[in-house]
Amino acid sequence: MHGKDVSSEFIRISEITRLLGEHARDLSQPYKTLIGDDAAVINFQDLKLNLFASDMMVENIHFRTSYFKAADIGYKLMATNVSDMAAMGGFPCYATISLGCPRNFDMQGFYQGVKRACEEYEFHIAGGDLSSSELTVVSVAMVGSTHGKPIMRSTAHIGDYIFVTGPLGGSSAGLELLLQDPEATGPLVEKHKNPKARLQEAKAISQVEATSMIDVSDGLLADLNHICENSHLGAHLEKIPVADGALISNALYGGEDYELIFSHPDPVQVASIFASADLAEPVLIGRFNDGGTITVEGKEVEIRGFVHRF
């Protein structure tokens, strides 16, 4: 387990730091580090970091290298964690990345995907860990801030309207295409490979003081059910927006769309805030009630979605 020199790993880290450019730069004056000490020093006197989340992606479970390039893995890993910040009514500030990978892994491509996410979502890499591993496994931790009060899963009320920020099912339909043909392309495949975290929408939703929020990572019904369980409510849904080319089953049960589900008592106020932020109006899909179930067009549905089995 003990090697004969310390150069390889540290050369890699310095290459990564160079590749990330300003996204790994020193923002922590007067302490001159982000990357390269035991821990990153991230305190700003004027910035309160109050969100903290982590995610892991494992080869053959979350992705196959037959259809995922390293750059896609890097981008998607970051986007899913940014989506966790969005789902709290917040935005990302810093991330650490732990990467375990075999020798032939395209590390440069991976960090280019990471960098693209840094640019798009405006956060910085504060450090991480690099390890050899037989299977590729990537893990990210992120700290962020909220625009206002954090928006929880546990605070929805009876009668609140339920909204979703965009059509659903695209990512799982894209995955089905990739499993049939690893070379498949098109908008559904793009939705699976390069999901977008809804940061602008999260800001508008925070401004309108939504009563609850979650992002669609496990599937509409599975994720909505988290709000129901945590808020002790039921829900009835109508008119689910389905992504072009996807099926209603994709929209109900498919995961990884990263659209935001949120609730609010006043649809007019929601529409107005989204319009003034120049964002597409969210789709009103239903309403919370005091039942213990979720119904779609009047019929009770089975709650299922993506699950890791143990």
Next chain:
Amino acid sequence: MHGKDVSSEFIRISEITRLLGEHARDLSQPYKTLIGDDAAVINFQDLKLNLFASDMMVENIHFRTSYFKAADIGYKLMATNVSDMAAMGGFPCYATISLGCPRNFDMQGFYQGVKRACEEYEFHIAGGDLSSSELTVVSVAMVGSTHGKPIMRSTAHIGDYIFVTGPLGGSSAGLELLLQDPEATGPLVEKHKNPKARLQEAKAISQVEATSMIDVSDGLLADLNHICENSHLGAHLEKIPVADGALISNALYGGEDYELIFSHPDPVQVASIFASADLAEPVLIGRFNDGGTITVEGKEVEIRGFVHRF
């Protein structure tokens, strides 16, 4: 990739939360969550979180299940990250854990090891991620605070004395024993399986305003070399403290002891602070100079230690 129910993973998460007990409790009033929302809400008005680090441990690279129990993995993963907080002159506050593991992994044992570290080092679990994986891979991210100014690798001065908080080489000697016999026991094996993060020492070192610090994760020479490179200095060493039963080569090149290496211009002041904190006096092992090399008893040494090869 999409399962038929969402129960298994969430039952596991609720079991984990119950097992962690007060170490996963809600400390974030007025927001009622730590575990179980998209991100943990960790803001305290009176607590400035300014350290952020992450670490990953991969099966067959960092450990083998032939000699590491799940509880050892859980404990060691946390202790190594706590050591990163210590090495900045700080202490841990919250961690997220991402665990990828096969179906037969002893998850309960793992989180019992985590809990033991939470109790010993006084921090809380703020969330994480759970995934199936062919190989066991664990990743932790931690946020913490410093007692005073963060202690960096880049701020040592010429003439500063170099100290280490305890004897070295025990962990790598213990690993050698385990590789020969997975059933091996004894203090060296314990040092490898259950390393101690030096939090009390870190506090004393922070009070005495050390000029630089790092923890021994890759080996004395490799880690001291990080300070030398970052501070643009050389060092000469004498009188390395070797753990009972270990060799001088273990002490120089062996990793994972998690003792602290730090520097200070005044040995008397260092001894006095450690004495008043009722801690064993750190060992003075050498002094920084303006050379570009590290010498041990006058001879220049090769810088090597544990390295992941890519």
